[in-house]
Amino acid sequence: MTATDLGTAPVPSFDDEDEGGRKLVLICSKGSLDMAYPALVLANAALGEGIEVHIFFTFWGFEIINKKTMGDLKFVAMGNPATHMPNAVMGLPGMTAVATRMMRKQIAELDVPEVPEFLDIIHESGGHLWACRMSADMNRLTEGDLYDGVEGIISATDFMELSQGAQIIFI
Amino acid sequence: MPVVTVHDREIHLDDEGFLTDPAEWDEELARELAANIGLELTPRHLEVIAFARADQAEQGETPTLRRTTAVGGFPTKELFQLFPKKPAKKLSYVAGLQKPVGCV
Numbered sequence: 001m002t003a004t005d006l007g008t009a010p011v012p013s014f015d016d017e018d019e020g021g022r023k024l025v026l027i028c029s030k031g032s033l034d035m036a037y038p039a040l041v042l043a044n045a046a047l048g049e050g051i052e053v054h055i056f057f058t059f060w061g062f063e064i065i066n067k068k069t070m071g072d073l074k075f076v077a078m079g080n081p082a083t084h085m086p087n088a089v090m091g092l093p094g095m096t097a098v099a100t101r102m103m104r105k106q107i108a109e110l111d112v113p114e115v116p117e118f119l120d121i122i123h124e125s126g127g128h129l130w131a132c133r134m135s136a137d138m139n140r141l142t143e144g145d146l147y148d149g150v151e152g153i154i155s156a157t158d159f160m161e162l163s164q165g166a167q168i169i170f171i
Numbered sequence: 172m173p174v175v176t177v178h179d180r181e182i183h184l185d186d187e188g189f190l191t192d193p194a195e196w197d198e199e200l201a202r203e204l205a206a207n208i209g210l211e212l213t214p215r216h217l218e219v220i221a222f223a224r225a226d227q228a229e230q231g232e233t234p235t236l237r238r239t240t241a242v243g244g245f246p247t248k249e250l251f252q253l254f255p256k257k258p259a260k261k262l263s264y265v266a267g268l269q270k271p272v273g274c275v
Contacts, residue, residue, distance in 0.1 A: 006200075009175040010188035011207045012264055014257050041274055048236055050256030111238065112275045121237065124247040 023052040023166040030171060031063030033073040033103055033115075039064075039171050040118045047125040054166070055122070056159055057150075058132035061171075062139060064115060065131060065147040071116050075103045116147070123149035130154050130162070177203065189269055193227060196267025205265045212265070216253055219245050220266040233263045235273040 024046045026039045039055060046053045063069045077083040077099040078090040089095065108114075113121065123129065131146055133155045143153060154162070172191065173184045177200060183191045188207075190196055201220060205212045212220075222243040226234045236259040240247050254261035259271050 006175055006177050006182075006203050006207065009182075009184055009207075010173055010186060012187045012189065012260065014208055014261055014264075044237075044275060048257065048259050110275070111241070113237070113241075121240070121247055125251060 021052075021165075023054070023163075025163045025166040025168045026053070026055045027168065027170045028055060028057045028061030028064055029059045031060035031069070031073065033075040033100060035061075035171060036064045036073055036115055037107070037112070039169075040115070040122065041112075042169065043122050043127050044118070044125065047122065047127050053122070053127040054130060054162055055127065056130045056132065056154075056163075058135050062131065062135050062141065062146075065119070065129065065150055066139075066141065066145060067147060068145070070119070070147060071114065073100075073115055075100045119147055119149060128162075130159070132156075132159075185269070189264055190267040191269070193224060193267050196224070200267065201265050204267070208261060208264065210254070210261070210265065213253075215249075216265070219243065219250065219253060219262060223262055223266045223268060227266075227268050232273070233259075233266075233268040233271040235259060235271045235275060236262075237275050238273070 024043070026043055028036065028039045043053045043055055057065050063073060074096055076096050077085055078087050078095070083090065083099070090099065112118075119129070129147065129150045131150050131153045133153050136142065136153045143150065173186070173188075175182050175184065180195065182195050182200065185191050198217065201217075202212055205216070210216070219239065222245070223234055223239060226238065226242065234242065236247065236250060239245055239250060239259070239262070250258040250262070263270050
């Protein structure tokens with residue numbers, strides 16, 4: 001195809017009709033390093049596409065937004081056949097630290113940020129972070145214990161309201 | 172592949188409309204591309220574009236948004252203001268680059 005000016009050239013369809021009103025809700029229920037990243041990567045990608053994003057942290061997912069633990073999530077290789085390592089080895093003392101260090105290194109080599117910085121990016125990109133009321137009460141945590149970008153501690157009913165019409169991913 | 176002639180120069184595009192050869196880009200073209208997607212370029216847009224083009228020339232691939240922030244030093248929030256909703260894609264389009272392929 002040959003056109004004579006830019007006016008007849010294809011223009012990428014960025015806007016926005018397709019994504020208009022598209023909403024993604026990710027539920028983070030796990031607290032390990034390898035369960036944090038899928039949500040963070042997908043949330044970040046969705047925000048970069050102009051999609052409204054909410055992440056709801058519940059149960060062990062609180063590790064990702066608890067100021068005390070968010071920078072120090074672990075990867076446990078034992079019982080995970082995808083690591084192709086015998087459980088008898090991965091169950092030895094210190095192996096979780098070794099496996100965690102290896103995974104952190106691999107992630108850093110891809111220039112993918114650590115969890116707290118990743119939350120900063122998601123927050124700055126307009127992503128919404130929510131904490132689960134029951135999990136907060138169980139762990140006796142308040143908003144002060146949580147990452148500053150968390151907008152609130154909300155109930156299951158609140159979650160139903162905010163997730164109305166959303167695509168939901170449970171991790 | 173579409174080929175368009177702009178100011179007596181041939182510009183090669185992919186089927187979506189992204190330039191396939193960054194060397195065919197200039198600032199005047201950038202302004203026309205920007206107008207196509209409803210943007211008016213400011214000096215700050217041009218700074219981000221300059222970074223993206225220099226980084227692409229060096230690395231061989233278009234920088235992701237994260238790289239534009241981490242290496243280029245442009246805050247994420249500002250990139251969303253300059254190139255609303257789909258900053259990485261809009262930046263690449265206006266900068267005469269292919270879409271970024273990285274996940275983060």
